[in-house]
Amino acid sequence: xxxxxxxxxxxxxxxxxxxxxSRHLDTLAGKTIGEVYNNHxxxxxxxxxxxRLLKERFPGVTVIPFDRFPTVYVGGDPASQKKTAREIAxxxxxxxxxxxITGNGG
Numbered sequence: 001x002x003x004x005x006x007x008x009x010x011x012x013x014x015x016x017x018x019x020x021x022s023r024h025l026d027t028l029a030g031k032t033i034g035e036v037y038n039n040h041x042x043x044x045x046x047x048x049x050x051x052r053l054l055k056e057r058f059p060g061v062t063v064i065p066f067d068r069f070p071t072v073y074v075g076g077d078p079a080s081q082k083k084t085a086r087e088i089a090x091x092x093x094x095x096x097x098x099x100x101i102t103g104n105g106g
Contacts, residue, residue: 030060031098036088037066038074038103050101064095072102 025031033054037043043066051063069091070084092100 025099028054028058028061028099031058032062032064032096034064034069034088034092034095034097034100035066036069036072036100036102038072040074040103047101064097 035047035050037047047066051065054061054063070087072081072084072088076084088100091097
């Protein structure tokens with residue numbers, strides 16, 4: 001009998017190499033942040049709180065609220081999820097968004 005234990009990460013296994021990930025921002029001061037909502041867990045209240053906290057902490061931050069972006073519904077079919085993701089990416093590019101807050105618990 002072995003005294004060794006195996007550990008399985010709750011994050012799952014990385015199935016493919018991550019490509020094209022953006023670098024982390026050094027600060028959110030002066031940046032434009034977009035909110036993307038998945039229609040779960042009181043997003044209307046939570047995003048309002050996030051906005052307030054971001055503006056208190058980071059001078060010049062601009063937040064584009066979730067109601068200006070398409071809602072990402074959890075459990076949708078892959079084709080519609082990809083379509084929505086493309087729409088969000090296009091809007092983020094158009095509005096020169098530096099970072100996006102996605103989801104909201106669930």
